[in-house]
Amino acid sequence: MMKRILKRYRTFGIILIINLILLLVKPSLGINSLEGTADNLKELLAIMPPIFILMGLLDAWVQKETMIKLMGKGSGLKGMIIAFLLGSFAAGPVYVSFPFAAVLMKKGSAFFNVLIFIGAWSATKIPISLFEASVMGWKFMITRYAIDIPVIIIIAYITDKVISSNEKKTIYENVEILK
Structure with a gap:
């Protein structure tokens, strides 16, 4: 079970680790990278709920x-x-x-x-x-x-x-x- 969770969120973990390394090694680049990641995450969270609703309707109807x-x-x-x-x-x-x-x-x-x-x-x-x-x-x-x-x-x-x-x-x- 834990292996499956780790495998599923592997990409997220890798991005987080890269962002943290960038933040430590080159703070200005790390901040830009974190801001870009946050912007992408906000866009994803804004788009996906309506999409999942439409998918659910397609699946049900x-x-x-x-x-x-x-x-x-x-x-x-x-x-x-x-x-x-x-x-x-x-x-x-x-x-x-x-x-x-x-x-x-x-x-x-x-x-x-x-x-x-x-x-x-x-x-x-x-x-x-x-x-x-x-x-x-x-x-x-x-x-x-x-x-x-x-x-x-x-x-x-x-x-x-x-x-x-x-x-x-x-x-x-x-x-x-x-x-």
């Missing part, structure tokens, strides 16, 4: 059978489009997409569609795209989408093919452990 039908193996173009839309209408930094991806996997989404979702979240978010269009112009935004969307599909396809069935099974099993 969408039946596994429905998710399998919409985004599971054999969902084809429909599943890919739904994954793109879910990712594109998202808000928040990319690290927020991973808990959502875990819920999608737990509900039976195909690995390929989960990869599409994460790719769309990272590259085609509509709120950011609208801002981008207002600053850089619609032509730039449309050109970027014309490049990003096929690249997301290609990366998802290659990743889906490169990762073995056993590795995917392990990933899905790890998602189930998160319950």
Whole structure:
């Protein structure tokens, strides 16, 4: 039990130790590092509670059978489009997409569609795209989408093919452990 807790919070412990060493060795850099860490932690704490609420609602409201039908193996173009839309209408930094991806996997989404979702979240978010269009112009935004969307599909396809069935099974099993 204690090993699991230590393993789970290992990254936090390492960051804390590095910050403390920096504080001792070079105080000005240590203070800047601690302030940056605190800012990141505040951002995380501000973003994650609403995200967990939305994930809980998705988990409670969408039946596994429905998710399998919409985004599971054999969902084809429909599943890919739904994954793109879910990712594109998202808000928040990319690290927020991973808990959502875990819920999608737990509900039976195909690995390929989960990869599409994460790719769309990272590259085609509509709120950011609208801002981008207002600053850089619609032509730039449309050109970027014309490049990003096929690249997301290609990366998802290659990743889906490169990762073995056993590795995917392990990933899905790890998602189930998160319950």
